[in-house]
Amino acid sequence: MNIEMQLKGKLIAAVKELYGQDINEGQVQVQITRKDLTGDFTIVVFPLIKISKKSPEETGKDIGEHIKRNDPTVVNYNVVKGFLNIELAADYWLTLINEIAEQDRHGYLRAEDNAPLMMIEYSSPNTNKPLHLGHIRNNLLGYSLSRIAEASGKRVIKTNIVNDRGIHICKSMLAWKKWGKGVTPQSSGKKGDHLVGDFYVKFDQEYKAEINTLIQTKISDYPVLKDVIDFKTTLLGLKNKKKTKEGLNEQEIVQLKACEELNKYAEKNAPLMLEAREMLLKWEDKDKEVYSDWEMMNQWVYAGFDVSYKKLGVDFDKIYYESDTYTVGRDMVLDGIEKGAFYRKEDGSVWCDLSDVGLDEKLLLRKDGTSVYMTQDIGTAKLRYDDFDIDKMVYVVGNEQDYHFQVLSLVLDKIGFKWGKDLVHFSYGMVELPQGKMKSREGTVVDADDLVDDMVNTARDMSQQMGKLEGYTSKEAEEVYQMIALGALKYFILKVDPKKNMVFNPEESIDFNGNTGPFIQYTHARIQSIFRKAAEKGIQVGTAAPTHVEIGEKENNLIRTIANFPNVVAEAGHVFSPAIIANFTYDLAKEYNQFYHDCPILFEEDEDKRMMRLILCKTVGKTIKNAMWLLGIDVPEKM
């Protein structure tokens, strides 16, 4: 039982005895005392004055006195503006820190064999382009969440669904066929995922050109558009005007409609798109040539992804491929028609009607029988639940897909899967650049590999300038550079509330000072340095601190913070937020640096005090390491 709970119990007993009333836990508030006031825990007495029928000050004094009399660990109390601050004895805190010092995994819960099984899906890349900054946020969040869940006592399976089929893949394949001249990663020296991504871009360029041509030849079919000179600008202009207060006049409404119709026609009927569609059909028919090209190009991409994942330090327990799951999904959709959950339109396409819950109709199979995104997600879910005894399924996917997951949940429920309703979409915000959103057309997409490489280079430069890695081999030093670079990147991204959009400035934002990963890593390295020095000086570091020494303000802050770590882990696991862990770790590191600055450790002459501080250092070091582990960040011995 933790101290807050104990205090709450004492408070309830005090109210009962003093005022003869029973109150429940919801009526009492115990919080950690603000740093600028004396005390360890604070009881808010306002909710109690109705019961005491006295002023907040008097009520606070009554209760404070009562608790102090009945609890030997409470040595003092004070009442400020209706807040009762309780001060605990130093030996209580020192006993506590000794208990914590014994544990290697303070704050973590052990996952028992029968603990709930949580499957966490993250990454989910498309095989038509390399990973970028957006994927980085996804991967880091997913990986960190899985560790937090593990430390919260869950059994965890990290999974990835690779988007290896669909029209987008056909686009890259088609472009490679047409313009690739047989180029391979080997022949070009290019990473496979980047090479395939280049052809996706190529397709898009040629496709756009075809759309324009098609629009020019067809525009004469629309009399309302006869005065239009630049189609694109007109369409964009009308769309924007529609959003303004002024709105569109009648003629403009007709024009916009015509524009959109023509545009859609062109997008659908551009020769390249028709070819890609045909290729998708062939692929679903397992056409020999298409299939072998597909397999070859996929291998290139997987090899590339493996490198990127390794660079980021993330991994998976089980990988699913949509090429395996989409047929399962298709069968389930067809099955759903028979069950009456879905229906077929005249053209042969299959739909799910969700208008009864205020949503639209949703397409599940195209009229040509090919699968869409939703189809494969249904199949993947089915396979996963067949493979594992999942208690909770978590999808780490961006918030632009909120609607998709709302629908998926309903669709799964409709075909009778009991787990459909309670799937969790862990929805995170977008990463933007200082100039705004990343746009591939404008070349502002930040490539994942490049970003990590840049960070490592920066870390290496800075580290070498400071020259604190003497005695390290170049291989050891290189490991530290990697650690720092990844620490900076991961911390920068994970410290932000996942739900929110965030701005990432590649040049300026990745700092190594202040509220950053390296700052925390540095604090850890500093602590380790103390122990190296202690060994040099022949100072023994015991296993427990003497409990009779006095503790100062900084020491008290540190102990209280560490003691709170289990609550922080539990909270982070509850609301799925690495940011909570990151903020905690920063606070701890900052407090430690203040302590380090103010209090001599090895130079302390009072042996008991020195021992107490060393135990404290040890515990802080371990807690930093454990907290950073939850973020997927390693900490160095030297830096």
Added chain:
RNA sequence: GGUCCGGUAGCUCAGCUGGAUAGAGCAACAGCCUUCUAAGCUGUAGGUCCUAGGUUCGAAUCCUAGCCGGAUCACCA
């Protein structure tokens, strides 16, 4: 237009299950290395917590309305 998310210092973000004087970092300015790692520490300056109402002992936090920004509503994924 419907639905959802957000708006806190010049910038990037905490704080949001209602609690005391709204906090950090960056940037700016001023200090601290003959002592355990200065990637550190200390100080100064910087605020209409988008606006207006409401709820109450108490609102950045909850409710309503509005303003601004974003996402989404595809036979894309």
